[in-house]
Amino acid sequence: MNNNKSLLALAVVAATGSVYANTSPDQDLIKRDPLTFQQWHLQNTGQTGFSLSAGKVGEDLNLDFADRMGIKGRGITVSVIDTGVEISHPDLKNNVVPGSRNLIDGSDYPVDTHGHGTAVAGLIAAEEGNNLGGRGVAPYANLIGFNYLSEQSLASWMVSHGLSEDFRVLDRFTDPRVFNQSYGSTPSSPPNGDLSLDPEYALVEQVMRDISLDSHWGRGAAYVKSAGNSFRYYNTYIQGIPFYVIPYENNEFFNNNGLPFHNANIELGNTLFWNLVVSSLNADGHLSSYSSAGANIFLSAPGGEYGQDKPAMVTVDLTGCEQGMNVTGIHKNALHGGSQLDPNCDFTGVMNGTSSAGPNVAGAVATVMSANPALDARTVRHILASTARKVDPQHQGVSLDFETASGETVTYDAVPGWQTNAAGYHFHSFYGLGAVNVDDAVYKALFTGASLPQLQITPWQKQTAGVTVPDASLVGAQSTMGIDQNLTIEAVQLKLNLDHERLRDIAIELTSPSGTRSVMMSARTGFLDGTDGGYTDTVMLSHQFYGEKSQGNWTLKVLDTDKGTSSTLIYNPEIGLFATNRTNNTVDGVLKDWSLRIYGH
Known part of the structure; x- marks a missing residue:
């Protein structure tokens, strides 16, 4: 294709010399x-x-x-x-x-x-x-x-x-x-x-x-x-x-x-x-x-x-x-x-x-x-x-080693490296x-002669879960929803309701019917204390499913990746340095419900 482009460029330059008044090809x-x-x-x-x-x-x-x-x-x-x-x-x-x-x-x-x-x-x-x-x-x-x-x-x-x-x-x-x-x-x-x-x-x-x-x-x-x-x-x-x-x-x-x-x-x-x-x-x-x-x-x-x-x-x-x-x-x-x-x-x-x-x-x-x-x-x-x-292309993503609530050290694929989805993207x-x-x-x-088909946006589809999120565990909370509409995906929105006392620990994953896993919210995100206990109708977006088909079973997984070893600091030069998120959650979280909206054609 590069040779084709070069030939086309030369042809256009030859035909329209005014484009490059003082520039050779x-x-x-x-x-x-x-x-x-x-x-x-x-x-x-x-x-x-x-x-x-x-x-x-x-x-x-x-x-x-x-x-x-x-x-x-x-x-x-x-x-x-x-x-x-x-x-x-x-x-x-x-x-x-x-x-x-x-x-x-x-x-x-x-x-x-x-x-x-x-x-x-x-x-x-x-x-x-x-x-x-x-x-x-x-x-x-x-x-x-x-x-x-x-x-x-x-x-x-x-x-x-x-x-x-x-x-x-x-x-x-x-x-x-x-x-x-x-x-x-x-x-x-x-x-x-x-x-x-x-x-x-x-x-x-x-x-x-x-x-x-x-x-x-x-x-x-x-x-x-x-x-x-x-x-x-x-x-x-x-x-x-x-x-x-x-x-x-x-x-x-x-x-x-x-x-x-x-x-x-x-x-x-x-x-x-x-x-x-x-x-x-x-x-x-x-x-x-x-x-x-x-x-x-x-x-x-x-x-x-x-x-x-x-x-x-x-x-x-x-x-x-x-x-x-x-x-x-x-x-x-x-x-x-x-x-x-x-x-x-x-x-x-x-x-x-x-x-x-x-x-x-x-x-x-x-x-x-x-x-x-x-x-x-x-x-x-x-x-x-x-x-x-x-x-x-060689970036391998980020793996996170953490100690589970039972004392076992595990490895979590927290940010996957390059993935190719079912549509080849x-x-x-x-x-x-x-x-x-x-x-x-x-x-x-x-050489594109026509625009994409008209955009379609599905209504929000809700799934009640009520699943416990265990502390510091790869098991996590999992819930599945079936989508009937069969669109070619341009983007997917997630809306989430989750109770948890320490959102810094939480990772949120969405897996498509084709098996593509998207980390919607990475673990160890620097939220401060006072987040009112979790996510309430919080919206997130993913482009990882671009080009895939929407029909089938979608799976949401929520994991807790920390039993209290990390923390968040806040600093002002005139006031000083303070720690927040120092205390681990006292109770397990709960994935209450979640909703999906598909943009596609």
Whole structure:
């Protein structure tokens, strides 16, 4: 297929010489702007990204074919929902179209006082070939921006996420078909409660559903969301006071046995089917040290590390050396502080996080959409899933050794390594269905003539269980439910009611009729005390069953993996260090009931 792509690229270049006015067919994309030679996420040749160490050759978005074809997001508008966007930035302004909004004062300039949103916009669609900075993944795409993180009301959410104040349907050519959400939360307890009874949540989900499926003359739009940055620890507020929350085991700080300390399935927005949730890769092609993970991860993409010892993202920053991430002074990142390549500090080399992985996927979505604008957003999402690359293929997952209540040491497959489901899709809780592969997705989109069949969503189906969860045991509590509908699965939602005094111990697994096991909530997740005794109508999402058939018996298993040896610490520099979750549960837990909802066709 690579030979076919090369031939097709050459044919298009020959037929449309204007696509590459100053570029020969064999010229690397990294030579077109001053900083693209360090943008390893676009073409990884082993650059440092101005940090102290190099990445691994080839660990990138793989967009050489799309680049040579000139398929770079033209005609697709991406909405940056963030801290704002400096839309007058010289490397962004030519791609900005009407539609931005300052949600504080109502003007059309979404002032960014932080730089985060501006950096995100640069990753998506910084201009190419203007002899400034680097370029975006989709450098021909349109941009609009919102300073939603400065004004987080429901009204601001509606406007920034696609519902205009006059309830106009998104059908204009400059309306966004991609929404980037590089934000989220890290709850210290499960999001409990029946969300169907919450009118605000119901409205949010309805808006996302309508825009995802019905906007743009039925072609819909895509919501991309960052998974979170809480693999090793997270931040929370207790009575308005900020605390670090960290694991503690075997007398070691930050020891969580290699398991995610904050599972991506805890954050409510990450459990919505409409959000394409993204984890982060570093320049070596491994999970970034901070990236949240879980069964709800759809794809992974470059996000980098911190740009000091290891490469981060090279992208746009707020203009000038007095604001943003790149300011006057001594920095470990060689681009910073007013360097020869960037004397005015208009760019940065330290942007990172799933906040970076998200816009890299948003740019990829825009690129694929521009390759075949007739395809609906769900089909584009499917194409990205079916072409994703099995990154870090040797990763074996995470095994957890623990002592049972009877004193026996056992081994639990807490995070399975790469698994291939019954439909042939690979999945890993760290990487979802794999790393974004722009070239293969573009190539497939070019030759896809029809969109997926209409989406079907089953009603919630409930199963009463009433099964005891034994303390510190591989036996666990198990319950089975039969599903009659025979859909090709796109995602599965689980709703759970479970009594347990110490949720840190609990692992939750769902097994499909085909025998695929998905760890919906990994063990040793860093919940704090005071979780009201367990899960109450808590929703989780999995993409591990993608492409399988839904009909048959589904099995839920809940395990307790700790008899009280681990704990959770909270720390504030002015208040001190405190332990929580130190006391094991005094009674066994109970799996009360559970429900499933299938999304598919």
